[in-house]
Amino acid sequence: MHGDFVVDTTGKNSKTIKLLEKYGFPAPRESRINSHLGYASRHYQIPEGKRDWKQLYIQMNPPHSFRGGVLQPIEENRWIATLIGANKDYPPGEDTAFLHFAKSLRNPMFYEAIRDAQPLSRIYCYRNTESRLRHFTQLKKLPGNLVCLGDSVCAFNPVYGQGMTVSALAVQELDNCLRKNFSQSTQLSKSFYKKLHRANFMPWLIASSEDNRIAANNKSFSSKVIHSFFDRVLHTATQKPSVHQAFLEVLHMTKPAHSLIYPKILFSLRKKK
Ligand SMILES: Cc1cc2nc3c(=O)[nH]c(=O)nc-3n(C[C@H](O)[C@H](O)[C@H](O)COP(=O)(O)OP(=O)(O)OC[C@H]3O[C@@H](n4cnc5c(N)ncnc54)[C@H](O)[C@@H]3O)c2cc1C
Known part of the structure; x- marks a missing residue:
């Protein structure tokens, strides 16, 4: 804390808020959303044989199905097979139960692909998936020479899959701020948090509104509109490569979210059956 400028990059379990409170600074308000989603992953040897696909993604369909799965090819001719379950319908870490869970997905392709494949790892489970956003922009009192990102x-x-990109964007924003404002350190943290808030906004909206499908009992009008829009995008993306590409570009943050409402995408969207 005696440095000229301190950057907290200690991740989700950062102790900075407690430290700030100890020194008389208020804690930022937090938005939290938890869809109680977990996933379980395992490596498989890709079996011989012809397939008309390279990668599989079976989506959840809440509230009808809280289960999904992703099968991705990785190096050394292996698949990483990930089962996903939300609303506390967690995929299991035990061999037979893993296969049963795979069999219960909305489409049999995932199960049929792995049922006779040779597992190359144990099953790794992860359940700590709550999203949390701290609203530093709302704080009136902030130390000028300390920022969190x-x-x-x-x-x-x-x-x-957004966290690394969003963190990298935050570092870029900090770099810009330091080049412009380093001599006025009190201004620096405030202007940095404003820029950070803008960088976080769209990824947070996408992630939190998706989790809201499961976590929120009473959905607001705006989240219903967003859900209906993304239902159409995802449904059309399974059939139209141009929409698939546009959706992935937004998800990977190489294009802004409003590129999905360009007329050539918007007018090609189909209603989910
Ligand atoms: C299971 C899982 C899967 C993920 N998958 C993806 C993905 O596919 N794509 C994606 O973009 N993002 C993914 N993420 C999110 C991504 O990992 C994070 O958003 C990103 O790593 C955040 O970067 P960070 O530098 O803020 O924190 P971290 O990467 O968590 O780094 C914090 C570092 O600080 C260290 N540290 C903590 N306290 C101290 C201390 N007191 N002193 C010294 N060091 C300390 C920690 O050991 C750690 O190395 C995933 C996260 C998890 C948990």
């Missing part, structure tokens, strides 16, 4: 500010449910 990455998971210590915004930690996502890892299933959406």
Whole structure:
């Protein structure tokens, strides 16, 4: 704490908030959302044989099905097979139960692919998937020479694969702020948190509204609109490569979310049956 400038990159379990409170600074308000989602992953040797697909993604369909699965090819001719379960319907870490869970998915392809494949690892389970956003921008009193970034500010449910990109974007924002404002350190943390908030906003909206399908009993009008829009995007993405590409670009943050409402995408969206 005696440094000219301190950056907290200690992740989701950061102790900075407690430390700030100890020195008389208020704690930021937190938004939290927990869909009680867990996943279980295992490596398999990819069996011989012809397939007309390379990668599988069986989506959940809440409230009808809280189960999904992803089968991805990785190096050394292996699959990483991940089963996902939300609403506390967690996938198990035991051999036979893992296969049973796979068999219960909405589409049999995942189970049929792994049932005779040779497992190359044990099953790894993960359940700590609550998302949490700390609203530093709302704080009136902040130390000027201390900033938090990455998971210590915004930690996502890892299933959406956003955390590393968002953390890297935060580092870019900090770099910009340091180049402009380093001599006025009190201003620096405030202007950094404003920029960070903007960088976090869209990934948080996507992740939290998806988790809200499961976590929230009473859905707001805006979340119903977002859900209906993403239902159409995902449904069309399974059939139209251009929509699939556009969706992945937004998910991977190489394009802004509003690129999904460009006319060529918007007018091609189909209603989910
Ligand atoms: C299971 C899982 C899967 C994930 N999958 C993906 C994914 O596919 N794609 C994606 O983009 N993101 C994924 N994420 C999220 C991603 O890992 C994080 O968002 C990202 O690593 C956050 O970076 P960070 O630097 O803020 O924190 P971290 O990467 O957590 O780094 C914090 C570091 O600080 C260290 N530390 C903590 N306290 C102290 C201390 N007192 N002194 C010294 N060091 C300390 C920790 O040991 C750690 O090394 C996943 C996360 C998890 C948990």
